[in-house]
Amino acid sequence: MNAASAIGIGLVGYGHWGPNHAxxxxxxxxxxxxxxxxxxxxxxxxAENVIPFVSTMQDHRALLDHPEVDAVVIAxxxxxxxxxxxxxxxAGKDVLVEKPICYTAREAQDLCxxxxxxxxxxxCGHIFLFNAGINRLRQYxxxxxxxxxxxxxxxxxxxxxLRTDANALYDLASHDISIFHYLLDSxxxxxxxxxETFLQHEVEDVVFACLEYPGQLLCHVQASWLNPRKExxxxxVGDKKMAVWDDMQPLESIRLYDKGLMRQxxxxxxxQFQLVLRDADVLxxxxxxxxxxxxQDLHFLECVRERKQPISDGAFSCDVVKALEALQRxxxxxxxxxxVDDGTRRHSVRTEPVAAAETR
Numbered sequence: 118m119n120a121a122s123a124i125g126i127g128l129v130g131y132g133h134w135g136p137n138h139a140x141x142x143x144x145x146x147x148x149x150x151x152x153x154x155x156x157x158x159x160x161x162x163x164a165e166n167v168i169p170f171v172s173t174m175q176d177h178r179a180l181l182d183h184p185e186v187d188a189v190v191i192a193x194x195x196x197x198x199x200x201x202x203x204x205x206x207x208a209g210k211d212v213l214v215e216k217p218i219c220y221t222a223r224e225a226q227d228l229c230x231x232x233x234x235x236x237x238x239x240x241c242g243h244i245f246l247f248n249a250g251i252n253r254l255r256q257y258x259x260x261x262x263x264x265x266x267x268x269x270x271x272x273x274x275x276x277x278x279l280r281t282d283a284n285a286l287y288d289l290a291s292h293d294i295s296i297f298h299y300l301l302d303s304x305x306x307x308x309x310x311x312x313e314t315f316l317q318h319e320v321e322d323v324v325f326a327c328l329e330y331p332g333q334l335l336c337h338v339q340a341s342w343l344n345p346r347k348e349x350x351x352x353x354v355g356d357k358k359m360a361v362w363d364d365m366q367p368l369e370s371i372r373l374y375d376k377g378l379m380r381q382x383x384x385x386x387x388x389q390f391q392l393v394l395r396d397a398d399v400l401x402x403x404x405x406x407x408x409x410x411x412x413q414d415l416h417f418l419e420c421v422r423e424r425k426q427p428i429s430d431g432a433f434s435c436d437v438v439k440a441l442e443a444l445q446r447x448x449x450x451x452x453x454x455x456x457v458d459d460g461t462r463r464h465s466v467r468t469e470p471v472a473a474a475e476t477r
Contacts, residue, residue, distance in 0.1 A: 130193035154180040156323035181208040194282040211238035218434040229431035240427035243295040248413035250370035264357030274344035284321040289340035310444040328426035
């Protein structure tokens with residue numbers, strides 16, 4: 118790649134996310150989309166209508182052989198991630214893949230090792246790491262505004278859309294697990310989860326999961342495709358202050374509550390409580406207007422150009438999968454607590470060949 122030239126992007130999968138990636142990369146002077154692969158001819162025609170001078174193909178291997186493709190963006194179903202990322206890295210391409218990086222930690226570690234061997238950038242699209250509200254929460258935790266964090270509670274629900282390649286844990290809760298890891302700069306010790314397959318056979322569409330982090334810190338997430346309300350919220354409770362993030366309120370997504378409990382310095386009688394409520398102001402901070410997907414994709418370009426480590430690199434993404442694996446084991450074992458380990462245990466998952474990429 119010529120240092121003075123635009124980075125050539127190849128998109129594998131032109132479904133829901135592919136056109137958005139194309140818009141962002143083609144709108145930046147340091148990059149251009151030169152090739153799109155999708156096994157649906159209709160999606161390829163759609164790409165040709167909006168992307169100037171793009172090459173289209175149904176076989177992703179033709180995209181990997183394209184002489185102008187420097188980096189590959191993979192926006193296909195989870196079942197195809199491991200094979201496609203592996204092939205792209207072996208072809209010498211930098212890779213941005215949608216979340217989660219793959220099903221198992223062993224596969225994720227294999228991809229990390231392969232990226233290191235080929236000196237390639239490997240990044241996973243954990244998009245909420247680039248959300249302005251989440252980054253403000255991270256600031257509040259790091260600068261001590263919230264004090265010691267006791268627990269976090271996330272809700273991610275909607276009525277559909279249903280997926281067959283991943284359950285609600287891998288599809289929805291993976292977002293919140295990446296947020297927990299990012300906010301805390303920590304990794305969980307144990308996890309437990311309960312879920313049910315109301316709508317599809319062997320695909321949990323409702324999951325309640327809990328992770329325990331060091332210091333007795335609990336993080337809970339409710340993930341569901343079967344709910345009348347679309348909700349994307351996170352409550353963070355500290356011993357000094359509390360915060361609520363609501364992604365459905367983009368202009369005012371953060372509320373900082375000066376609420377908590379205070380210890381009484383003395384008692385007038387034996388029956389008085391040791392703790393009293395503190396209920397003061399609510400702050401709604403002004404946040405920058407940032408499109409998270411654009412911030413994510415431009416970060417990928419920066420990492421490719423400067424050969425720097427992404428925020429959501431392979432190691433970070435592998436840690437998310439380790440937590441997902443522990444929670445999936447718990448789902449299969451009646452909600453029992455499971456250690457978040459090195460991913461050497463495997464659970465049964467559905468996989469499919471990746472001879473041709475499909476749309477996500």
